[in-house]
Amino acid sequence: MDFNDVCNTGLVLGLGLTASAQESSSPSKAPKNKACSNFTPTSFEPSLTLGLSGENYHQVVPRKIIDVNKGYEESIDLYRQASPPHSAVSSFSSGRVKRERDLSSEEVEAADRVSSRISDEDEDGPNARKKLRLxxxxxxxLEESFKxxxxxxxxxxxxxxxQLNLRPRQVEVWFQNRRARTKLKQTEVDCEFLKKCCETLTDENRRLQKELQELKALKLAQPLYMHMPAATLTMCPSCERIxxxxxxxxxxxxxxAPKPHFYNPFTNPSAAC
DNA sequence: ATGCGGGCTTGGTTTACCTCA
DNA sequence: CATGAGGTAAACCAAGCCCGC
Structure with a gap:
Protein backbone atom coordinates (compact mmCIF):
# COMPACT_ATOMS: atom_id res chain seq x y z
CA MET A 1 0.00 0.00 0.00
CA ASP A 2 1.33 3.35 -0.95
CA PHE A 3 1.50 6.06 1.61
CA ASN A 4 -0.72 8.21 -0.51
CA ASP A 5 -3.31 5.54 -0.19
CA VAL A 6 -2.99 5.65 3.50
CA CYS A 7 -3.56 9.35 3.52
CA ASN A 8 -6.37 9.14 1.05
CA THR A 9 -8.35 6.64 2.93
CA GLY A 10 -9.04 9.05 5.67
CA LEU A 11 -7.64 9.64 9.06
CA VAL A 12 -5.63 6.54 9.28
CA LEU A 13 -1.99 6.56 10.06
CA GLY A 14 0.32 3.68 9.79
CA LEU A 15 3.76 2.59 8.96
CA GLY A 16 2.87 1.47 5.52
CA LEU A 17 5.62 3.39 3.88
CA THR A 18 7.67 0.61 2.53
CA ALA A 19 5.70 -0.15 -0.57
CA SER A 20 6.97 2.89 -2.34
CA ALA A 21 10.33 2.73 -0.77
CA GLN A 22 13.55 1.81 -2.40
CA GLU A 23 15.40 -1.14 -1.13
CA SER A 24 19.04 -0.45 -0.91
CA SER A 25 20.96 -2.47 -3.35
CA SER A 26 22.99 -5.11 -1.75
CA PRO A 27 25.51 -7.31 -3.37
CA SER A 28 25.06 -10.06 -0.91
CA LYS A 29 21.88 -11.84 -0.23
CA ALA A 30 19.43 -9.51 1.38
CA PRO A 31 17.16 -10.71 4.12
CA LYS A 32 13.85 -11.50 2.55
CA ASN A 33 11.90 -11.47 5.74
CA LYS A 34 12.71 -8.01 6.89
CA ALA A 35 10.19 -5.59 5.54
CA CYS A 36 11.65 -2.30 6.59
CA SER A 37 15.33 -2.42 6.11
CA ASN A 38 16.81 0.66 4.60
CA PHE A 39 14.11 2.41 2.73
CA THR A 40 13.65 5.90 1.54
CA PRO A 41 10.12 7.22 1.30
CA THR A 42 10.84 9.31 -1.69
CA SER A 43 7.86 8.73 -3.86
CA PHE A 44 5.44 10.76 -1.84
CA GLU A 45 7.44 13.23 0.14
CA PRO A 46 10.27 14.92 -1.70
CA SER A 47 11.20 17.02 1.26
CA LEU A 48 11.85 14.00 3.32
CA THR A 49 14.10 12.13 1.04
CA LEU A 50 16.47 10.26 3.17
CA GLY A 51 19.68 8.78 2.07
CA LEU A 52 21.75 6.59 4.17
CA SER A 53 22.16 9.40 6.62
CA GLY A 54 25.81 9.21 6.08
CA GLU A 55 25.89 12.96 5.97
CA ASN A 56 25.03 13.22 9.60
CA TYR A 57 27.53 10.73 10.70
CA HIS A 58 30.03 12.22 8.40
CA GLN A 59 29.66 15.36 10.31
CA VAL A 60 29.83 13.78 13.67
CA VAL A 61 32.50 11.19 13.34
CA PRO A 62 35.24 13.28 11.86
CA ARG A 63 34.77 15.95 14.45
CA LYS A 64 35.53 13.48 17.12
CA ILE A 65 38.23 11.75 15.24
CA ILE A 66 39.99 14.98 14.43
CA ASP A 67 40.22 15.83 18.07
CA VAL A 68 41.14 12.34 18.86
CA ASN A 69 43.78 12.27 16.24
CA LYS A 70 45.73 14.79 18.15
CA GLY A 71 46.33 12.38 20.90
CA TYR A 72 45.00 8.95 21.45
CA GLU A 73 43.98 8.15 17.95
CA GLU A 74 47.25 9.23 16.54
CA SER A 75 49.08 6.91 18.82
CA ILE A 76 46.77 4.11 17.84
CA ASP A 77 47.43 4.80 14.23
CA LEU A 78 51.13 4.69 14.66
CA TYR A 79 50.78 1.63 16.69
CA ARG A 80 48.76 0.00 14.00
CA GLN A 81 51.19 0.90 11.32
CA ALA A 82 54.05 -0.39 13.34
CA SER A 83 52.47 -3.74 13.90
CA PRO A 84 49.68 -4.15 11.42
CA PRO A 85 46.40 -5.49 12.56
CA HIS A 86 47.63 -5.41 16.01
CA SER A 87 45.07 -5.67 18.61
CA ALA A 88 44.85 -2.62 20.39
CA VAL A 89 41.68 -4.04 18.99
CA SER A 90 39.31 -6.38 20.62
CA SER A 91 41.28 -9.43 21.20
CA PHE A 92 39.42 -10.38 24.27
CA SER A 93 37.68 -12.81 22.03
CA SER A 94 40.12 -15.52 22.80
CA GLY A 95 37.65 -17.30 24.99
CA ARG A 96 34.65 -16.82 22.77
CA VAL A 97 33.72 -19.54 20.35
CA LYS A 98 31.66 -17.37 18.08
CA ARG A 99 34.46 -14.96 17.48
CA GLU A 100 36.77 -17.77 16.66
CA ARG A 101 34.45 -18.80 13.89
CA ASP A 102 35.14 -15.64 12.04
CA LEU A 103 38.79 -15.55 12.73
CA SER A 104 39.67 -19.12 12.02
CA SER A 105 38.34 -18.90 8.50
CA GLU A 106 41.13 -16.76 7.24
CA GLU A 107 44.77 -17.48 7.19
CA VAL A 108 45.51 -13.84 7.46
CA GLU A 109 43.87 -13.73 10.76
CA ALA A 110 45.47 -16.73 12.28
CA ALA A 111 48.62 -14.83 12.97
CA ASP A 112 46.59 -11.87 13.95
CA ARG A 113 44.72 -13.87 16.51
CA VAL A 114 47.89 -15.12 18.02
CA SER A 115 49.35 -11.69 18.35
CA SER A 116 46.09 -10.45 19.77
CA ARG A 117 46.07 -12.97 22.51
CA ILE A 118 49.62 -12.25 23.33
CA SER A 119 49.08 -8.57 23.51
CA ASP A 120 45.98 -8.88 25.62
CA GLU A 121 47.49 -11.17 28.11
CA ASP A 122 50.50 -9.01 28.25
CA GLU A 123 48.61 -5.83 28.82
CA ASP A 124 45.13 -6.28 30.13
CA GLY A 125 44.55 -9.92 30.69
CA PRO A 126 42.57 -12.33 28.56
CA ASN A 127 39.17 -10.78 29.20
CA ALA A 128 40.02 -7.16 28.60
CA ARG A 129 37.78 -5.44 26.12
CA LYS A 130 39.89 -2.84 24.45
CA LYS A 131 38.20 -0.62 22.00
CA LEU A 132 39.59 0.73 18.83
CA ARG A 133 38.66 4.11 17.52
CA LEU A 134 38.76 4.13 13.79
CA LEU A 142 33.93 2.66 5.40
CA GLU A 143 31.29 5.32 4.87
CA GLU A 144 32.12 5.45 1.21
CA SER A 145 31.80 1.73 0.97
CA PHE A 146 28.57 1.78 2.92
CA LYS A 147 27.09 4.25 0.48
CA GLN A 163 42.59 -1.97 2.63
CA LEU A 164 41.86 -0.55 6.04
CA ASN A 165 44.31 -2.71 7.85
CA LEU A 166 41.54 -4.03 10.03
CA ARG A 167 40.25 -7.47 10.74
CA PRO A 168 37.27 -8.62 8.67
CA ARG A 169 35.35 -9.04 11.86
CA GLN A 170 35.84 -5.37 12.62
CA VAL A 171 34.58 -4.39 9.20
CA GLU A 172 31.63 -6.67 9.68
CA VAL A 173 30.79 -5.17 13.04
CA TRP A 174 31.17 -1.69 11.70
CA PHE A 175 28.65 -2.43 8.96
CA GLN A 176 26.28 -4.01 11.42
CA ASN A 177 26.36 -0.99 13.63
CA ARG A 178 26.16 1.34 10.70
CA ARG A 179 23.03 -0.35 9.45
CA ALA A 180 21.54 -0.14 12.88
CA ARG A 181 22.26 3.57 13.11
CA THR A 182 20.83 4.14 9.67
CA LYS A 183 17.70 2.36 10.62
CA LEU A 184 17.40 4.28 13.83
CA LYS A 185 17.83 7.50 11.95
CA GLN A 186 15.26 6.43 9.43
CA THR A 187 12.84 5.55 12.18
CA GLU A 188 13.27 8.96 13.72
CA VAL A 189 12.64 10.63 10.38
CA ASP A 190 9.59 8.46 9.78
CA CYS A 191 8.33 9.27 13.22
CA GLU A 192 8.65 12.99 12.58
CA PHE A 193 6.98 12.64 9.25
CA LEU A 194 4.07 10.71 10.69
CA LYS A 195 3.68 13.25 13.44
CA LYS A 196 3.37 16.00 10.86
CA CYS A 197 1.04 13.88 8.83
CA CYS A 198 -1.08 13.27 11.87
CA GLU A 199 -1.22 16.94 12.73
CA THR A 200 -2.21 17.87 9.21
CA LEU A 201 -4.89 15.23 9.05
CA THR A 202 -6.21 16.22 12.44
CA ASP A 203 -6.53 19.78 11.25
CA GLU A 204 -8.16 18.61 8.09
CA ASN A 205 -10.56 16.46 10.02
CA ARG A 206 -11.46 19.36 12.24
CA ARG A 207 -12.05 21.54 9.25
CA LEU A 208 -14.21 18.95 7.53
CA GLN A 209 -16.25 18.43 10.66
CA LYS A 210 -16.86 22.11 10.75
CA GLU A 211 -17.87 22.13 7.10
CA LEU A 212 -20.19 19.27 7.74
CA GLN A 213 -21.87 21.18 10.48
CA GLU A 214 -22.24 24.18 8.21
CA LEU A 215 -23.63 22.08 5.41
CA LYS A 216 -26.10 20.48 7.74
CA ALA A 217 -27.24 23.88 8.82
CA LEU A 218 -27.46 24.94 5.19
CA LYS A 219 -29.42 21.86 4.35
CA LEU A 220 -31.98 22.69 6.96
CA ALA A 221 -32.23 26.23 5.71
CA GLN A 222 -32.60 25.23 2.05
CA PRO A 223 -35.16 22.41 1.57
CA LEU A 224 -34.39 22.36 -2.15
CA TYR A 225 -31.37 20.23 -1.52
CA MET A 226 -32.75 18.15 1.25
CA HIS A 227 -32.65 14.92 -0.75
CA MET A 228 -28.99 15.14 -1.61
CA PRO A 229 -26.75 12.85 0.41
CA ALA A 230 -24.19 14.82 2.33
CA ALA A 231 -21.42 12.50 1.25
CA THR A 232 -21.81 13.57 -2.36
CA LEU A 233 -21.00 17.16 -1.60
CA THR A 234 -17.43 18.09 -2.15
CA MET A 235 -15.48 21.11 -1.19
CA CYS A 236 -12.14 22.31 -2.34
CA PRO A 237 -9.91 22.70 0.68
CA SER A 238 -7.94 25.47 -0.92
CA CYS A 239 -10.56 27.84 -2.21
CA GLU A 240 -13.11 26.75 0.41
CA ARG A 241 -15.82 26.52 -2.27
CA ILE A 242 -18.21 23.70 -2.65
CA ALA A 257 -19.40 13.37 -6.82
CA PRO A 258 -18.38 9.90 -8.01
CA LYS A 259 -16.68 9.25 -4.73
CA PRO A 260 -15.89 11.10 -1.54
CA HIS A 261 -13.32 13.78 -2.05
CA PHE A 262 -10.52 13.52 0.41
CA TYR A 263 -7.90 16.13 0.67
CA ASN A 264 -4.37 14.91 0.60
CA PRO A 265 -2.11 17.57 2.07
CA PHE A 266 1.00 15.85 0.80
CA THR A 267 0.24 15.93 -2.88
CA ASN A 268 -1.09 19.03 -4.52
CA PRO A 269 -3.26 21.09 -2.19
CA SER A 270 -4.89 22.97 -5.00
CA ALA A 271 -5.24 20.10 -7.43
CA ALA A 272 -8.96 19.97 -6.86
CA CYS A 273 -9.39 23.45 -8.24
C1' DA B 1 10.71 -34.12 3.01
C1' DT B 2 13.60 -33.38 7.00
C1' DG B 3 17.47 -32.28 10.01
C1' DC B 4 21.76 -30.05 10.71
C1' DG B 5 25.42 -26.77 10.52
C1' DG B 6 27.29 -22.57 8.85
C1' DG B 7 26.78 -17.94 7.47
C1' DC B 8 24.27 -14.09 7.52
C1' DT B 9 21.06 -10.54 9.42
C1' DT B 10 18.66 -7.65 12.96
C1' DG B 11 17.70 -5.97 17.60
C1' DG B 12 19.28 -5.21 21.87
C1' DT B 13 22.96 -4.66 25.23
C1' DT B 14 27.49 -3.71 27.16
C1' DT B 15 31.26 -0.94 27.68
C1' DA B 16 35.50 1.78 26.30
C1' DC B 17 36.28 6.12 25.06
C1' DC B 18 35.27 11.02 24.39
C1' DT B 19 33.33 15.63 25.38
C1' DC B 20 31.76 19.05 28.18
C1' DA B 21 29.97 21.47 32.04
C1' DC C 1 43.25 20.07 36.90
C1' DA C 2 39.86 16.57 38.38
C1' DT C 3 35.53 14.58 37.92
C1' DG C 4 31.08 12.94 36.87
C1' DA C 5 27.27 12.79 33.41
C1' DG C 6 25.95 11.91 29.10
C1' DG C 7 26.85 10.69 24.29
C1' DT C 8 28.98 7.83 20.75
C1' DA C 9 30.38 3.87 18.70
C1' DA C 10 32.93 -0.65 18.78
C1' DA C 11 32.03 -5.05 20.22
C1' DC C 12 29.16 -8.59 21.83
C1' DC C 13 25.11 -11.75 22.24
C1' DA C 14 20.79 -14.03 21.07
C1' DA C 15 17.52 -15.27 17.90
C1' DG C 16 15.87 -16.02 13.45
C1' DC C 17 16.25 -16.89 8.46
C1' DC C 18 18.37 -18.93 4.41
C1' DC C 19 21.02 -22.25 2.00
C1' DG C 20 23.70 -26.20 0.94
C1' DC C 21 24.57 -30.83 2.25
Missing amino acids: TKEQSAL QHSTLNPKQKQALAR GGVGENASKSPFSM
Missing part, protein backbone atom coordinates in the same frame (compact mmCIF):
# COMPACT_ATOMS: atom_id res chain seq x y z
CA THR A 135 40.79 6.79 12.15
CA LYS A 136 39.30 9.50 10.04
CA GLU A 137 40.49 7.81 6.90
CA GLN A 138 39.14 4.44 7.94
CA SER A 139 35.77 5.90 8.79
CA ALA A 140 35.64 7.81 5.54
CA LEU A 141 36.42 4.74 3.50
CA GLN A 148 27.70 1.76 -2.28
CA HIS A 149 26.53 -1.33 -0.42
CA SER A 150 24.96 -1.41 2.99
CA THR A 151 25.94 -5.03 3.28
CA LEU A 152 29.13 -6.79 2.36
CA ASN A 153 29.81 -10.12 0.84
CA PRO A 154 32.82 -12.02 2.15
CA LYS A 155 35.07 -10.89 -0.67
CA GLN A 156 34.24 -7.26 -0.17
CA LYS A 157 34.70 -7.63 3.54
CA GLN A 158 38.10 -9.16 3.05
CA ALA A 159 39.17 -6.53 0.59
CA LEU A 160 37.99 -3.71 2.75
CA ALA A 161 39.64 -5.16 5.79
CA ARG A 162 42.91 -5.45 3.94
CA GLY A 243 -17.71 22.08 -6.00
CA GLY A 244 -17.82 18.83 -7.88
CA VAL A 245 -17.05 17.14 -11.14
CA GLY A 246 -18.22 18.04 -14.59
CA GLU A 247 -18.90 21.25 -16.38
CA ASN A 248 -22.00 22.08 -14.42
CA ALA A 249 -20.08 22.13 -11.23
CA SER A 250 -19.40 25.79 -11.59
CA LYS A 251 -23.03 26.61 -12.15
CA SER A 252 -24.35 24.92 -9.11
CA PRO A 253 -22.69 25.01 -5.73
CA PHE A 254 -23.59 21.39 -5.21
CA SER A 255 -23.00 18.42 -7.41
CA MET A 256 -22.85 14.68 -7.42
Whole structure:
Protein backbone atom coordinates (compact mmCIF):
# COMPACT_ATOMS: atom_id res chain seq x y z
CA MET A 1 0.00 0.00 0.00
CA ASP A 2 1.33 3.35 -0.95
CA PHE A 3 1.50 6.06 1.61
CA ASN A 4 -0.72 8.21 -0.51
CA ASP A 5 -3.31 5.54 -0.19
CA VAL A 6 -2.99 5.65 3.50
CA CYS A 7 -3.56 9.35 3.52
CA ASN A 8 -6.37 9.14 1.05
CA THR A 9 -8.35 6.64 2.93
CA GLY A 10 -9.04 9.05 5.67
CA LEU A 11 -7.64 9.64 9.06
CA VAL A 12 -5.63 6.54 9.28
CA LEU A 13 -1.99 6.56 10.06
CA GLY A 14 0.32 3.68 9.79
CA LEU A 15 3.76 2.59 8.96
CA GLY A 16 2.87 1.47 5.52
CA LEU A 17 5.62 3.39 3.88
CA THR A 18 7.67 0.61 2.53
CA ALA A 19 5.70 -0.15 -0.57
CA SER A 20 6.97 2.89 -2.34
CA ALA A 21 10.33 2.73 -0.77
CA GLN A 22 13.55 1.81 -2.40
CA GLU A 23 15.40 -1.14 -1.13
CA SER A 24 19.04 -0.45 -0.91
CA SER A 25 20.96 -2.47 -3.35
CA SER A 26 22.99 -5.11 -1.75
CA PRO A 27 25.51 -7.31 -3.37
CA SER A 28 25.06 -10.06 -0.91
CA LYS A 29 21.88 -11.84 -0.23
CA ALA A 30 19.43 -9.51 1.38
CA PRO A 31 17.16 -10.71 4.12
CA LYS A 32 13.85 -11.50 2.55
CA ASN A 33 11.90 -11.47 5.74
CA LYS A 34 12.71 -8.01 6.89
CA ALA A 35 10.19 -5.59 5.54
CA CYS A 36 11.65 -2.30 6.59
CA SER A 37 15.33 -2.42 6.11
CA ASN A 38 16.81 0.66 4.60
CA PHE A 39 14.11 2.41 2.73
CA THR A 40 13.65 5.90 1.54
CA PRO A 41 10.12 7.22 1.30
CA THR A 42 10.84 9.31 -1.69
CA SER A 43 7.86 8.73 -3.86
CA PHE A 44 5.44 10.76 -1.84
CA GLU A 45 7.44 13.23 0.14
CA PRO A 46 10.27 14.92 -1.70
CA SER A 47 11.20 17.02 1.26
CA LEU A 48 11.85 14.00 3.32
CA THR A 49 14.10 12.13 1.04
CA LEU A 50 16.47 10.26 3.17
CA GLY A 51 19.68 8.78 2.07
CA LEU A 52 21.75 6.59 4.17
CA SER A 53 22.16 9.40 6.62
CA GLY A 54 25.81 9.21 6.08
CA GLU A 55 25.89 12.96 5.97
CA ASN A 56 25.03 13.22 9.60
CA TYR A 57 27.53 10.73 10.70
CA HIS A 58 30.03 12.22 8.40
CA GLN A 59 29.66 15.36 10.31
CA VAL A 60 29.83 13.78 13.67
CA VAL A 61 32.50 11.19 13.34
CA PRO A 62 35.24 13.28 11.86
CA ARG A 63 34.77 15.95 14.45
CA LYS A 64 35.53 13.48 17.12
CA ILE A 65 38.23 11.75 15.24
CA ILE A 66 39.99 14.98 14.43
CA ASP A 67 40.22 15.83 18.07
CA VAL A 68 41.14 12.34 18.86
CA ASN A 69 43.78 12.27 16.24
CA LYS A 70 45.73 14.79 18.15
CA GLY A 71 46.33 12.38 20.90
CA TYR A 72 45.00 8.95 21.45
CA GLU A 73 43.98 8.15 17.95
CA GLU A 74 47.25 9.23 16.54
CA SER A 75 49.08 6.91 18.82
CA ILE A 76 46.77 4.11 17.84
CA ASP A 77 47.43 4.80 14.23
CA LEU A 78 51.13 4.69 14.66
CA TYR A 79 50.78 1.63 16.69
CA ARG A 80 48.76 0.00 14.00
CA GLN A 81 51.19 0.90 11.32
CA ALA A 82 54.05 -0.39 13.34
CA SER A 83 52.47 -3.74 13.90
CA PRO A 84 49.68 -4.15 11.42
CA PRO A 85 46.40 -5.49 12.56
CA HIS A 86 47.63 -5.41 16.01
CA SER A 87 45.07 -5.67 18.61
CA ALA A 88 44.85 -2.62 20.39
CA VAL A 89 41.68 -4.04 18.99
CA SER A 90 39.31 -6.38 20.62
CA SER A 91 41.28 -9.43 21.20
CA PHE A 92 39.42 -10.38 24.27
CA SER A 93 37.68 -12.81 22.03
CA SER A 94 40.12 -15.52 22.80
CA GLY A 95 37.65 -17.30 24.99
CA ARG A 96 34.65 -16.82 22.77
CA VAL A 97 33.72 -19.54 20.35
CA LYS A 98 31.66 -17.37 18.08
CA ARG A 99 34.46 -14.96 17.48
CA GLU A 100 36.77 -17.77 16.66
CA ARG A 101 34.45 -18.80 13.89
CA ASP A 102 35.14 -15.64 12.04
CA LEU A 103 38.79 -15.55 12.73
CA SER A 104 39.67 -19.12 12.02
CA SER A 105 38.34 -18.90 8.50
CA GLU A 106 41.13 -16.76 7.24
CA GLU A 107 44.77 -17.48 7.19
CA VAL A 108 45.51 -13.84 7.46
CA GLU A 109 43.87 -13.73 10.76
CA ALA A 110 45.47 -16.73 12.28
CA ALA A 111 48.62 -14.83 12.97
CA ASP A 112 46.59 -11.87 13.95
CA ARG A 113 44.72 -13.87 16.51
CA VAL A 114 47.89 -15.12 18.02
CA SER A 115 49.35 -11.69 18.35
CA SER A 116 46.09 -10.45 19.77
CA ARG A 117 46.07 -12.97 22.51
CA ILE A 118 49.62 -12.25 23.33
CA SER A 119 49.08 -8.57 23.51
CA ASP A 120 45.98 -8.88 25.62
CA GLU A 121 47.49 -11.17 28.11
CA ASP A 122 50.50 -9.01 28.25
CA GLU A 123 48.61 -5.83 28.82
CA ASP A 124 45.13 -6.28 30.13
CA GLY A 125 44.55 -9.92 30.69
CA PRO A 126 42.57 -12.33 28.56
CA ASN A 127 39.17 -10.78 29.20
CA ALA A 128 40.02 -7.16 28.60
CA ARG A 129 37.78 -5.44 26.12
CA LYS A 130 39.89 -2.84 24.45
CA LYS A 131 38.20 -0.62 22.00
CA LEU A 132 39.59 0.73 18.83
CA ARG A 133 38.66 4.11 17.52
CA LEU A 134 38.76 4.13 13.79
CA THR A 135 40.79 6.79 12.15
CA LYS A 136 39.30 9.50 10.04
CA GLU A 137 40.49 7.81 6.90
CA GLN A 138 39.14 4.44 7.94
CA SER A 139 35.77 5.90 8.79
CA ALA A 140 35.64 7.81 5.54
CA LEU A 141 36.42 4.74 3.50
CA LEU A 142 33.93 2.66 5.40
CA GLU A 143 31.29 5.32 4.87
CA GLU A 144 32.12 5.45 1.21
CA SER A 145 31.80 1.73 0.97
CA PHE A 146 28.57 1.78 2.92
CA LYS A 147 27.09 4.25 0.48
CA GLN A 148 27.70 1.76 -2.28
CA HIS A 149 26.53 -1.33 -0.42
CA SER A 150 24.96 -1.41 2.99
CA THR A 151 25.94 -5.03 3.28
CA LEU A 152 29.13 -6.79 2.36
CA ASN A 153 29.81 -10.12 0.84
CA PRO A 154 32.82 -12.02 2.15
CA LYS A 155 35.07 -10.89 -0.67
CA GLN A 156 34.24 -7.26 -0.17
CA LYS A 157 34.70 -7.63 3.54
CA GLN A 158 38.10 -9.16 3.05
CA ALA A 159 39.17 -6.53 0.59
CA LEU A 160 37.99 -3.71 2.75
CA ALA A 161 39.64 -5.16 5.79
CA ARG A 162 42.91 -5.45 3.94
CA GLN A 163 42.59 -1.97 2.63
CA LEU A 164 41.86 -0.55 6.04
CA ASN A 165 44.31 -2.71 7.85
CA LEU A 166 41.54 -4.03 10.03
CA ARG A 167 40.25 -7.47 10.74
CA PRO A 168 37.27 -8.62 8.67
CA ARG A 169 35.35 -9.04 11.86
CA GLN A 170 35.84 -5.37 12.62
CA VAL A 171 34.58 -4.39 9.20
CA GLU A 172 31.63 -6.67 9.68
CA VAL A 173 30.79 -5.17 13.04
CA TRP A 174 31.17 -1.69 11.70
CA PHE A 175 28.65 -2.43 8.96
CA GLN A 176 26.28 -4.01 11.42
CA ASN A 177 26.36 -0.99 13.63
CA ARG A 178 26.16 1.34 10.70
CA ARG A 179 23.03 -0.35 9.45
CA ALA A 180 21.54 -0.14 12.88
CA ARG A 181 22.26 3.57 13.11
CA THR A 182 20.83 4.14 9.67
CA LYS A 183 17.70 2.36 10.62
CA LEU A 184 17.40 4.28 13.83
CA LYS A 185 17.83 7.50 11.95
CA GLN A 186 15.26 6.43 9.43
CA THR A 187 12.84 5.55 12.18
CA GLU A 188 13.27 8.96 13.72
CA VAL A 189 12.64 10.63 10.38
CA ASP A 190 9.59 8.46 9.78
CA CYS A 191 8.33 9.27 13.22
CA GLU A 192 8.65 12.99 12.58
CA PHE A 193 6.98 12.64 9.25
CA LEU A 194 4.07 10.71 10.69
CA LYS A 195 3.68 13.25 13.44
CA LYS A 196 3.37 16.00 10.86
CA CYS A 197 1.04 13.88 8.83
CA CYS A 198 -1.08 13.27 11.87
CA GLU A 199 -1.22 16.94 12.73
CA THR A 200 -2.21 17.87 9.21
CA LEU A 201 -4.89 15.23 9.05
CA THR A 202 -6.21 16.22 12.44
CA ASP A 203 -6.53 19.78 11.25
CA GLU A 204 -8.16 18.61 8.09
CA ASN A 205 -10.56 16.46 10.02
CA ARG A 206 -11.46 19.36 12.24
CA ARG A 207 -12.05 21.54 9.25
CA LEU A 208 -14.21 18.95 7.53
CA GLN A 209 -16.25 18.43 10.66
CA LYS A 210 -16.86 22.11 10.75
CA GLU A 211 -17.87 22.13 7.10
CA LEU A 212 -20.19 19.27 7.74
CA GLN A 213 -21.87 21.18 10.48
CA GLU A 214 -22.24 24.18 8.21
CA LEU A 215 -23.63 22.08 5.41
CA LYS A 216 -26.10 20.48 7.74
CA ALA A 217 -27.24 23.88 8.82
CA LEU A 218 -27.46 24.94 5.19
CA LYS A 219 -29.42 21.86 4.35
CA LEU A 220 -31.98 22.69 6.96
CA ALA A 221 -32.23 26.23 5.71
CA GLN A 222 -32.60 25.23 2.05
CA PRO A 223 -35.16 22.41 1.57
CA LEU A 224 -34.39 22.36 -2.15
CA TYR A 225 -31.37 20.23 -1.52
CA MET A 226 -32.75 18.15 1.25
CA HIS A 227 -32.65 14.92 -0.75
CA MET A 228 -28.99 15.14 -1.61
CA PRO A 229 -26.75 12.85 0.41
CA ALA A 230 -24.19 14.82 2.33
CA ALA A 231 -21.42 12.50 1.25
CA THR A 232 -21.81 13.57 -2.36
CA LEU A 233 -21.00 17.16 -1.60
CA THR A 234 -17.43 18.09 -2.15
CA MET A 235 -15.48 21.11 -1.19
CA CYS A 236 -12.14 22.31 -2.34
CA PRO A 237 -9.91 22.70 0.68
CA SER A 238 -7.94 25.47 -0.92
CA CYS A 239 -10.56 27.84 -2.21
CA GLU A 240 -13.11 26.75 0.41
CA ARG A 241 -15.82 26.52 -2.27
CA ILE A 242 -18.21 23.70 -2.65
CA GLY A 243 -17.71 22.08 -6.00
CA GLY A 244 -17.82 18.83 -7.88
CA VAL A 245 -17.05 17.14 -11.14
CA GLY A 246 -18.22 18.04 -14.59
CA GLU A 247 -18.90 21.25 -16.38
CA ASN A 248 -22.00 22.08 -14.42
CA ALA A 249 -20.08 22.13 -11.23
CA SER A 250 -19.40 25.79 -11.59
CA LYS A 251 -23.03 26.61 -12.15
CA SER A 252 -24.35 24.92 -9.11
CA PRO A 253 -22.69 25.01 -5.73
CA PHE A 254 -23.59 21.39 -5.21
CA SER A 255 -23.00 18.42 -7.41
CA MET A 256 -22.85 14.68 -7.42
CA ALA A 257 -19.40 13.37 -6.82
CA PRO A 258 -18.38 9.90 -8.01
CA LYS A 259 -16.68 9.25 -4.73
CA PRO A 260 -15.89 11.10 -1.54
CA HIS A 261 -13.32 13.78 -2.05
CA PHE A 262 -10.52 13.52 0.41
CA TYR A 263 -7.90 16.13 0.67
CA ASN A 264 -4.37 14.91 0.60
CA PRO A 265 -2.11 17.57 2.07
CA PHE A 266 1.00 15.85 0.80
CA THR A 267 0.24 15.93 -2.88
CA ASN A 268 -1.09 19.03 -4.52
CA PRO A 269 -3.26 21.09 -2.19
CA SER A 270 -4.89 22.97 -5.00
CA ALA A 271 -5.24 20.10 -7.43
CA ALA A 272 -8.96 19.97 -6.86
CA CYS A 273 -9.39 23.45 -8.24
C1' DA B 1 10.71 -34.12 3.01
C1' DT B 2 13.60 -33.38 7.00
C1' DG B 3 17.47 -32.28 10.01
C1' DC B 4 21.76 -30.05 10.71
C1' DG B 5 25.42 -26.77 10.52
C1' DG B 6 27.29 -22.57 8.85
C1' DG B 7 26.78 -17.94 7.47
C1' DC B 8 24.27 -14.09 7.52
C1' DT B 9 21.06 -10.54 9.42
C1' DT B 10 18.66 -7.65 12.96
C1' DG B 11 17.70 -5.97 17.60
C1' DG B 12 19.28 -5.21 21.87
C1' DT B 13 22.96 -4.66 25.23
C1' DT B 14 27.49 -3.71 27.16
C1' DT B 15 31.26 -0.94 27.68
C1' DA B 16 35.50 1.78 26.30
C1' DC B 17 36.28 6.12 25.06
C1' DC B 18 35.27 11.02 24.39
C1' DT B 19 33.33 15.63 25.38
C1' DC B 20 31.76 19.05 28.18
C1' DA B 21 29.97 21.47 32.04
C1' DC C 1 43.25 20.07 36.90
C1' DA C 2 39.86 16.57 38.38
C1' DT C 3 35.53 14.58 37.92
C1' DG C 4 31.08 12.94 36.87
C1' DA C 5 27.27 12.79 33.41
C1' DG C 6 25.95 11.91 29.10
C1' DG C 7 26.85 10.69 24.29
C1' DT C 8 28.98 7.83 20.75
C1' DA C 9 30.38 3.87 18.70
C1' DA C 10 32.93 -0.65 18.78
C1' DA C 11 32.03 -5.05 20.22
C1' DC C 12 29.16 -8.59 21.83
C1' DC C 13 25.11 -11.75 22.24
C1' DA C 14 20.79 -14.03 21.07
C1' DA C 15 17.52 -15.27 17.90
C1' DG C 16 15.87 -16.02 13.45
C1' DC C 17 16.25 -16.89 8.46
C1' DC C 18 18.37 -18.93 4.41
C1' DC C 19 21.02 -22.25 2.00
C1' DG C 20 23.70 -26.20 0.94
C1' DC C 21 24.57 -30.83 2.25
